[in-house]
Amino acid sequence: xxxxxxxxxxxxxxxxxxxxxxxxxxxxxxxxxxxxxxxxxxxxxxxxxxxxxxxxxxxxxxxxxxxxxxxxxxxxxxxxxxxxxxxxxxxxxxxxxxxxxxxxxxxxxxxxxxxxxxxxxxxxxxxxxxxxxxxxxxxxxxxxxxxxxxxxxxxxxxxxxxxxxxxxxxxxxxxxxxxxxxxxxxxxxxxxxxxxxxxxxxxxxxxxxxxxxxxxxxxxxxxxxxxxxxxxxxxxxxxxxxxxxxxxxxxxxxxxxxxxxxxxxxxxxxxxxxxxxxxxxxxxxxxxxxxxxxxxxxxxxxxxxxxxxxxxxxxxxxxxxxxxxxxxxxxxxxxxxxxxxxxxxxxxxxxxxxxxxxxxxxxxxxxxxxxxxxxxxxxxxxxxxxxxxxxxxxxxxxxxxxxxxxxxxxxxxxxxxxxxxxxxxxxxxxxxxxxxxxxx
Numbered sequence: 001x002x003x004x005x006x007x008x009x010x011x012x013x014x015x016x017x018x019x020x021x022x023x024x025x026x027x028x029x030x031x032x033x034x035x036x037x038x039x040x041x042x043x044x045x046x047x048x049x050x051x052x053x054x055x056x057x058x059x060x061x062x063x064x065x066x067x068x069x070x071x072x073x074x075x076x077x078x079x080x081x082x083x084x085x086x087x088x089x090x091x092x093x094x095x096x097x098x099x100x101x102x103x104x105x106x107x108x109x110x111x112x113x114x115x116x117x118x119x120x121x122x123x124x125x126x127x128x129x130x131x132x133x134x135x136x137x138x139x140x141x142x143x144x145x146x147x148x149x150x151x152x153x154x155x156x157x158x159x160x161x162x163x164x165x166x167x168x169x170x171x172x173x174x175x176x177x178x179x180x181x182x183x184x185x186x187x188x189x190x191x192x193x194x195x196x197x198x199x200x201x202x203x204x205x206x207x208x209x210x211x212x213x214x215x216x217x218x219x220x221x222x223x224x225x226x227x228x229x230x231x232x233x234x235x236x237x238x239x240x241x242x243x244x245x246x247x248x249x250x251x252x253x254x255x256x257x258x259x260x261x262x263x264x265x266x267x268x269x270x271x272x273x274x275x276x277x278x279x280x281x282x283x284x285x286x287x288x289x290x291x292x293x294x295x296x297x298x299x300x301x302x303x304x305x306x307x308x309x310x311x312x313x314x315x316x317x318x319x320x321x322x323x324x325x326x327x328x329x330x331x332x333x334x335x336x337x338x339x340x341x342x343x344x345x346x347x348x349x350x351x352x353x354x355x356x357x358x359x360x361x362x363x364x365x366x367x368x369x370x371x372x373x374x375x376x377x378x379x380x381x382x383x384x385x386x387x388x389x390x391x392x393x394x395x396x397x398x399x400x401x402x403x404x405x406x407x408x409x410x411x412x413x414x415x416x417x418x419x420x421x422x423x424x425x426x427x428x429x430x431x432x433x434x435x436x437x438x439x440x
Contacts, residue, residue, distance in 0.1 A: 012045050014066030019153060037152035044146040056330040056362040057272050057301040063244060067216045069154060070100035070185035078104045081180035087206025087236050091423040093174035100179055101187025102157050116167030122158035122190060132160045136192055138224050139250040141305055142276040148248045151220045154188035165196030172202035172421060179209025186216040195229040202421055205235040212242055220248040225257040232260045234424040239267035248274045255281030262419050264428045265292040265300045266435050272301040283312040290319040291415040293435045294327035301330035308341040315346040320415045322408055323352060323359030324439060334366040335376060342373040352382040353411050405436045
């Protein structure tokens with residue numbers, strides 16, 4: 001019997017042509033991993049709703065055509081784009097500025113990187129065959145994801161960041177991603193952060209670009225947190241209204257390590273933020289929070305996999321979604337507790353606030369437990385603003401719109417209050433207020 005194969009979509013065919021064209025520029029030594037990554041992607045294709053993990057975010061239908069990889073912009077164009085960028089503006093930080101997916105040294109603070117922190121631009125690492133490249137993709141489950149493998153295949157720029165053991169810099173590093181231009185393009189950046197034992201490190205990450213341009217970023221951040229080290233990460237997606245933004249965060253924690261990561265989404269017509277957490281050492285502490293504020297046909301997908309493979313890990317995951325108009329929110333979260341991971345304490349929650357009848361929220365929390373001495377739970381809620389609370393505020397002189405805005409701020413604020421860095425937390429609150437102000 002003849003084997004039946006799915007027809008490739010125009011976007012999948014376009015990606016194959018783009019890869020064949022790009023592969024001629026790859027160094028022979030690195031071509032193998034890229035080749036393997038793209039063959040993996042070709043075997044799966046762009047995920048559709050037939051793939052359980054993408055049931056609510058059909059990329060095959062959403063991506064009509066594959067946008068070509070962006071070329072490095074001129075310095076003048078980069079300066080103009082960065083001049084109007086607002087993500088974490090005003091916060092003291094050492095910035096690595098990427099415009100259209102390419103590091104712009106002239107707009108970065110490579111000479112102001114905190115002592116004890118080493119930054120190697122990814123372009124330089126690829127050209128020299130840096131040994132640290134072998135430590136990319138530290139979480140196995142992420143390597144089984146076609147979006148992540150597509151990032152590997154087209155990887156163009158990024159950075160390798162190493163924090164020496166015991167180093168605790170006060171100044172964060174800010175990964176500033178800015179898009180500019182009037183024609184569609186795609187980007188593929190990868191950043192690897194490695195924290196030595198007893199180190200502490202704060203990373204800010206912002207993504208923004210123009211409205212009306214079909215930009216297709218596919219960004220990945222890999223983090224390895226050493227023993228007793230602490231990693232704090234604050235991410236902001238304020239992409240343009242035609243952007244299809246794909247991103248992956250993979251985290252590996254060693255013994256007694258701690259992680260705090262918070263992601264706020266208000267931009268992009270479609271976004272999917274994938275988080276893979278692998279608990280490799282005992283007695284870790286993980287906080288993973290997310291918030292999405294959506295309107296006018298937007299779709300935002302937060303997908304989380306927390307894999308506990310060691311004793312005594314504590315995990316707290318909280319996601320908040322605000323839906324206005326006909327927007328769609330998606331939360332998929334799974335906690336896996338391996339048999340060895342006794343005394344795991346994991347809690348996962350997704351809450352949605354529907355401001356209209358046209359919006360929809362897809363919640364899919366899961367537990368997969370193989371240990372018997374654990375305290376794990378999950379939950380999901382979805383509903384309209386509380387009329388009693390609105391009445392209480394309006395009875396004290398507030399117009400209904402202002403009262404509703406206060407409730408929304410309080411609702412979303414539960415997720416962003418986990419941010420330790422005061423400036424970053426204030427920046428997220430500012431974006432929440434700006435979204436509410438634009439709503440009216």
